Every structure is written in C-alpha cells, then in structure tokens.
Amino acid sequence: MQQEPRAPERVYPTGPPPRGIAGLLAILFNDAGRATGSASVLTVLCLAAWVESLVLEVPAAAKLVIAAGLLPGATLALPVVGVLLAQRLTPDFRQLGGPAQMGVWRRAGRARAWPLPHGALALPALRLHAAAICAQAGRVETLSRGARAALTAELAAALASLEPGPAAEAVITECIARVRRWEEQAAGLPPVGAKLYVRHDPLSLRAEQVRRIAARYGVVADRLNYFWNGQVLLVPPACSYRTIAVLIDALTAAGVANSGRPLPLQITVQGALGDDAKLIAIAQLLASGMDLRVEGPERRGDEGNLIARGKFTPEPVGGVVGRTRTDFLYSLVWSVVPDVPEGYADQHHGDLRVTQTLSAALLAARGAPAGPHAQRLAARWHEFAQGITALCAEWGVADAVRATYLGTPFAEVRPSIERLLAAKAVAPQLARGARRERDAALAMVELQMAVDRVRSSGGLRRVRFGSPGYPAGVRVRNVRVGLRAVRRAIRDGRRVTMVSRAGDTLTVMLDR
C-alpha cells in the first residue's frame, strides 16, 4: 500500500460560519427549491419596480438605472452569485434546514473563530457558550473532522445545564482535553470512520428530520450507492475508535434512529488491508455471544461481504494515512434496541476498537510502515492469523477462512459465511476460542504500542510484572525477557489490568 506521512496540522478546515451579505445569499440559494423561490421573488420585485418606474413620474436617469442595472443584476447576476456562494457551504451546513441556517447566520458575526461544525451553533447549549468555545479555537482546529463532531456532542451534553462563567469554561477545557487525549492515544493506529445505516426512506419527513439533527454535529446524510438501502449517516473519520464510538452514541441519543432493530455499521479503516482483513471480521463474528444469520447486500452485484474496498480516497486525518480504505461490514449498533441483552448496547465500541487496533497490526504485517516497531506489530498479527486459522481448521471450517472475500461478490462467499456461523451455532467452544485469540491479539498489540511509545519518549530498560496483591510474585526483568513473559501470560488467558511507567521501568500488572 502507498502511505505518506502527514503533519498533524489543521485538516479539512471548515472556515468561519457563513455571515454577512455573502452568507445570506448563499443560504437563500442553498438548494434547487430555495434558489428557484429566491430568484422568483427577486424577479417579481424588480419587474414591479421597473413597471412602476415606467408608470410613475420618475427621472430618466433613474429609469435607466432600474432598466439597465437593477433588473438584469437582480434577476440574473444575483442568483448566479448566490448559487456559486452556496457551493462553498459545507455539506453538513447545507443539510441543516432553513431556520437553523438563518440562526447560525445571525450569530456568525460574533463567532468568527468558531472551530466546530457550523451547525453546532444551532445547538442551544453551544450557542450560549459560543464566546468561550471560540476562545479555545486554537486547541480544536488541529483535530480531525470526526473529533470535532464528537467534541460537539461532548460539549452539548456537558454544557446543557451550565450558565456562562468559569465553571462552563472549565468544562469546555476538560472536554477538549478529553477528546484530544483520545486522539493522541491512537497515535500509530490507522484513521477510522464509519457509516451508520439508519435506513429511513430518504424522501420521508423522518429522513429530513434526521438530516437536520445529524447536521448539527457535522455529520452528513446520504442515500445512494451504499451497501444497505435507505438513509445512511457518513460519520467523518478520526484518529481514534473512541471518538467515533462516542459520536455514534450521541447521534443515536439525539434520535436519529427508530428503536427496535439494530443498525448496520460499516467501519472504514484507512489503508489497504488486503484480504487478510477478513480474519478480523471472522474473529468478531465468531466471538459474538449471539446466534447469527446472514443477510446479503441489498444492491445487486455488490462486492461487499464481510469486507470491501473503499471506493474513494479517504479524507485526510492527522498522522500517517493511506490513499486507500478498507471497509468492514459485520458490525451492528444495538443501543437502539430496547431489550438488547446486557453487554450488547456498546457492542459497536468493541467492534471499532478491535477493528482499528488489529488493522494496525495487519498494516504492519503488510509492510507499511516499515521499521522495528512495525516488525514487532507484524509478529503479533501473524500469531493472531495463525491462531484464528488453526481454530477454524480444528472445527472443520478451514475452507471458509481460506476463501477470498475482498472483491468477491456476496453471493459467492455466502456459503462460506454460513458454514462459519453454522459451526459456531453448534459449538460454543468455537466462540470461546475466537474470543481467546482475539483478546490475546488485542492485548498484545495494545501493549506493544504502549511499550514502543514509551521507548520512543525515553529509555526503557526493565519490565516489572506481576499481579496486584501479590508483591512476592512481582518480578523485574530486562525489557526483552519481561515482555516475553508478559506475552506468555496473555496467551495463557491472563488480562493486563494496568500499565505504568517510573523512570526506565515499565510496570505491567496482570490479573490473577
């Protein structure tokens, strides 16, 4: 895959919210219907002025100005300029709806440094604190678009009951720091985004209502050429799975989905992961605690199955990004199902975390980027791949894993997927085995990334490891030996409960 480093600078800038005469014109000519209406009103007014100038006693110079200047200017030039200006509005703002757009326009003069999605100015909680948010714009502008959308959600919830003042400013500072921390902790992971299939009839009033809700968070709604029919929300990419998960939670809490059935979630990872990405999807499907059934893509001839290639160049996000994208199509958002079994309301958090983290190891195994850190991550991927493949072979579904999924039409791989799920349905041990392999790989990749980050920020000589409450069992070894022992413990099913660093010593605490 081709990758290129990008500096963590301002990405996908949105610019200030539309304001002044230009902003008003852009809003008046925002879409075809409104542009037609605005042009018609302008034409009628100008024609009326012209006719009036002919009928009434008006100086000849004024008649000339109206006939040669006002009439063509207002009926031809203004609509053209308006339509051109409207093209510069951000896609999410264009879906905000007229009243909210006018509300944002009225406040835009006092919020020129507004760093969040323009539609966020229509949220009452944020509107009230616009000045305090603008004061911290510098700390927000470097965030990815997905992170800014998640920050909007965090601020809207945190500021809902606060009046402007020092307490609100402290909350704003804390929210920004939290989202920045999520994003920074994801350093080394490929950027991740999502598509949430809310599946409303795109022409319905409900879909229009959802478009306007999502636009307040900077999320665009679309409807055509996706894997499921109906309305889909395009969750913008961010550095961290946590950011995306929190944004999805906020969208569902804001009422974008009808309750009662889970929402398909397409997880998009930047980078060409290749066909081996199927192992991540298969592991998560097998590890699920529920019975599964298969539903194919609703678009005929679609090549989407468990995984698919992204069709467009992904949006830049700070850090190292690829020019390609791989999509995962196995996840569901359960939080909108009222009687979802305990432990599944946040299933998408786990799916996003596993997908993004193991994708980093897979990218390393595919040689991008190169270096010792990548080699160590690649080793973790090979262990995971061998583990899942051996597990499936043990349960008689090796061929289902060997099948090529990427770029293969769904109908061709459907038998493989059904064999996997049928094997799982009759053998709970298969689910337990998949969880064991997945959990071990996840812990080892996360630990490896944490260790390498510590290494890069200073010397690391020793590893201290053991279980809390058993000081006698805590051992100190050099890094290589210590980490090998920790990895062995993880492979034996023990979980890492905490990692800390003091000087050149890394402490890894394990459960008993």
Added chain:
Amino acid sequence: MAAKVAPPPERFGVTRTGEPDRLAPPIAVPAEVPEHAPAPVTPERTAVPAGRRHADR
C-alpha cells in the same frame, strides 16, 4: 454486507450461544510517575466529575 447478528432472544425467537462478548479495558499509554512512587495498585472506580457524560474510556 453481509452477516447480521440476530436480534435478542424471546422477542425474535433467536437463541444466544453464550455469554456477552466483553473486552478487557484498553491498555492505556502509561503516564510517567515519580521514580520512587509507591507500587501501583489497581485504582478503584471514582465518581464521574461534574459536567462529564462519559467515563474517560
């Protein structure tokens, strides 16, 4: 896609095969602590500060 997880039991007539799939908490990048700090212990859950909706996951 693809494979879709069946809806919950009873209501939709689908049986579960086992316990919910829970992940261990993510391994965070360790923060620097003083060289002679006491041995770390597993922290207990504390109250969520005012104004925060989510735990810092």
